[in-house]
Amino acid sequence: MRYRKQPGTTAIYEDATVISGMSPGTGGTTPVTGEGEDPYGARGPISEASGAGYGYEKKDLDYLAASSSGSTMGEGHYPSSGSSSERYPRLHITRGQWMTLGLIVVLAAYVRLWRLSNPANVVFDEVHFGKFAGKYLNGTYFFDVHPPLAKMMFAAAGKLAGYDGKFDFKSIGLDYVAAGVPYVGMRLMPALLGLAMVPITYITLAALGHAADACAMGSLLVVFENALLTQSRLILLDSALIFFTGVTVMSWALFFTEARRPFERKWWTYLLLTGVNLGNALSCKWVGLFLVATIGVWTIRDLWVKLGDLSISAAEYMRHFAARAFALIVVPLIVYLFWFQVHFSVLHKSGDGNAFMSPEFQNTLDGVSLGHTPRDIYYGSRIRIRHDATNAGYLHSHLSNYESGSKQQQVTLYGFRDDNNFWIITRTESNEKKHLNSTDPSKLEPVRDGDIVRLMHWKTFRRLHSHDERPPVTTNDYQNEVSGYGWEGFKGDSNDHWRVKIIEGDSSVPGSSEQLMAIHSKFRLIHTGRRCALFSNRRKLPKWAHEQVEVTCMQNAKVPKTLWRIETNIHADIPAGSPLAEYRKPGLIAKVLEATAVMWRVNNGLTKSHPYESRPHTWPWMRRGMAFWGSGDRGIYLLGTAQLWWLSLGALVAFGVLQVVMFLRDCRGFHDRLLGARDRYFESVGFLVAGWVLHWVPFFLMGRQLFLHHYLPALWLAILALSGSIDLMTRRVSRRVRQAIMVSLLLVVVRSYFQYSHLAYGTPWTRQGCQRSKWLGSWDYDCKRYVDLDAKPTVVAAPAPTASPHAEPPPAQNFDPLEHENKLNEPAPRIDHDKLNSDADKAHNAMVKAATTAEVNAPPAGPDAHDNHDSEEPVVGDDALHESPKTDAPVPPMF
Secondary structure, eight states: OOEEEOTTSOEEETTSOEEOSBOTTTTTOSBSSTTSBOTTSSSOBOOTTTTTTTTEEHHHHHHHHHTOSOSOOOTTOOOOOOTTTTTSOOOOOOHHHHHHHHHHHHHHHHHHHTTTTOSOBOOTTHHHHHHHHHHHHHTBOOOOSSOSHHHHHHHHHHHHHTOOSOOOOOSTTOBHHHHTOOHHHHHHHHHHHHHHHHHHHHHHHHHTTOOHHHHHHHHHHHHTOHHHHHHTTSSOTHHHHHHHHHHHHHHHHHHHHTTTSTTSHHHHHHHHHHHHHHHHHHHHOTTHHHHHHHHHHHHHHHHHHHHTOTTSOHHHHHHHHHHHHIIIIIHHHHHHHHHHHHHHHHOOBOOTTGGGSOHHHHTTSBTOOOOOEESBOBTTOEEEEEETTTOOOEEEEEEEEOSSTTOOEEEEEESSOOGGGEEEEEEOHHHHHHHHTSSOTTSOOBOBTTOEEEEEETTTOOEEEEOSOOOSSOOOTTEEEEEEEOOTTOOOOGGGOEEEEEEEOOTTSTTTTTBOBTTTOEEEEEETTTOEEEEEEEEEOOGGGTTOEEEEEEETOOSGGGOEEEEEEEOTTOOTTOOEEOOOOOOHHHHHHHHHHHHHHHHHTOOSOOTTOOOGGGTTTTOOOEEEEEETTEEEEEOOOHHHHHHHHHHHHHHHHHHHHHHHHHHTTOOOOGGGTHHHIIIIIHHHHHHHHHHHGGGGGOOSOOOGGGGHHHHHHHHHHHHHHHHHHTTTSOHHHHHHHHHHHHHHHHHHHHHHHHHHHTOOOBHHHHHHTOOSTTOOOOSTTSBOTTSOOOOOOOOOOOSOTTSOOOOOOOOOHHHHHHHHTSOOOOOOHHHHHHHHHHHHHHHHHHHHHTOOOSOOOOHHHHHOSSOOOOOOTTHHHHSOOOTTSOOOOOO
């Protein structure tokens, strides 16, 4: 529908019946809308005398008159479209709708909780997050690339279920039942969060102004979406993230239903709930930042609209601004800090995460005591030097040589404290002679900024050395090898000379920037000959160097990666009572900032390839899923409901196209009203589309490993956008056609749920059904593991009966053809030929011995006996990732 407005005239619609805002047949006395309001909010209340209702089509006004019976969102009723209703719909869910929602939740509980105990093995990233739950229960500090809230929720669920924290979740495939792990109780928590998304979806759509049947359809789509189902049944973080994302969006939508009554109790409640759950989502995974951006963009838009509203005074506008700034910025930060405070309070013992953190941070943990060392560094001191930037460890050497370059003694970073970390700081040979000729050679002389020193390894007497040789790993021309060179009694050479350059001192300790002090002084070691700085960048050396961290001398190096600190200082002549140095214990904010910085660095370092990684441009059309687990004839593979993914993508694209087309037509004077739903379409679906874009596009900027499950929060928003689009675009069709569209979509999704549920629940399937389900060749789940119904079972002749002919016949044996077919499809075992030959020799010797003695005590070993040994079977298909490994199998990377 369109109209053109000529200057100085009323709006005239083309190809439309124009009326004066009065209901036909009433003599022009009865306004069409129940409240006497302009249905599109452009001119305020309709005046009989002013003719302000001109320009509306008859069927527009008839429709609005029929649907303006208050704010009830009953079956077939829609929100009124008054001036404020288009932007701020009212919410009133009837008792019948609550009953409908209750039935949907019961159905969802069956779908989400059915066979939650299957499989009874460690699946996918349960390796990590189950283990972290145990760390919380034991109180030992660990490091993870994600914030703590979701992991603490798993720990609480495990505690309630009876988990003692001793099971280590070491590898995929470990048996929960044999170890007595209450894994069902731990999986119940994410399952309940996934279940809660069903009523959250319903209420969110209702709060955004959609009809009851569309709300029911949207919640049912979430019930039967296979990817959301699969992710919510395992000990994985995404269920908590999606839950808090859903609660945040729901609270934000409810907040706008109270926009007519600003600063009242419900208004504040919904606004604060939005902020609290923003903080909760951010405290689960940093994908919550995309949710912060979504709410932030819509807040800026809302404040911009209010800025142009002349009915809002400047003082009231500042109240709106301050309320949103507090609730949506301050409150989420407080929540984020609160959960980290709980995290640090629970993990108070020293653990395997110490190495990631600074010594100041480590000093806050029980069982760690760093510092309390003499403060002033003198020549002759035996010192332990720590790399300050990476926290990767201490400057280290040992009796092993490089296998490349100079072949001299290795110098590395080592993360643990031992005697090979000690170096003796000495003068250069010329300075040593001058000192011996001084008036008091026994006097302690401090090391100062700018001094040229030598460092001799305490255990091997090699000096820290650099020269024009390339390092073993970092082979750039501007990086030089650092080695240990010399022997006991060797005077050394100029390649052992390093200048001490103090970069940063402690402001609370005077002189720490001029005189070298333990802990308080951060310094560089500049090689005087090569003009390079002692450097490390967390690059590991090969196995021949024990995979310790490489140390190089880098020219024109940036300062942060070349900073060092002395942690331990030992000198026999330091007098008693000399000042001591120790690490300060940081406060909460300093610890959170450090933990956040380390998480950011490690997250960006997850760049290795993975068999099931995927890039963002493949997610909306679901090019491939990802295998979670496999054993025998069962497997779990994350795969969404394809039809729903593709239709939701179509709804998102359609919104963008329509907005561009309507904008261009507006510029030409054609003001399309989109069947009277344009404003609601932008306010509701537009918000969801903005959220989808902000939850998807930022992944294109990331170089780390990415997987399909990263798309799930955006998928939920896309499902809501699809439901809202169907609702608004079918309001002008008959009820029968509208419901036929919705029911057809639901039937397609439900059918897809049943077809692919084997991949979600890990239940047996058939090879034929699996192969038929592969609509895209890139869906790489393994169909070979399933039973082939077309294969003919091998018939094995029964042994001849030995009983007398008058005895009762033996009972019939139970024969399971499916199990037999599964065994036929198992891969052949790998044969150990050396062991096979050895067994054959033993069998031959036994036969010879039996023949010579004429006594046969046992039948000879046949070929079956040769194959029945402890050889491992080769893994086929996606079993390569998820077959039950040995206890020393490598743990998959954290996602």
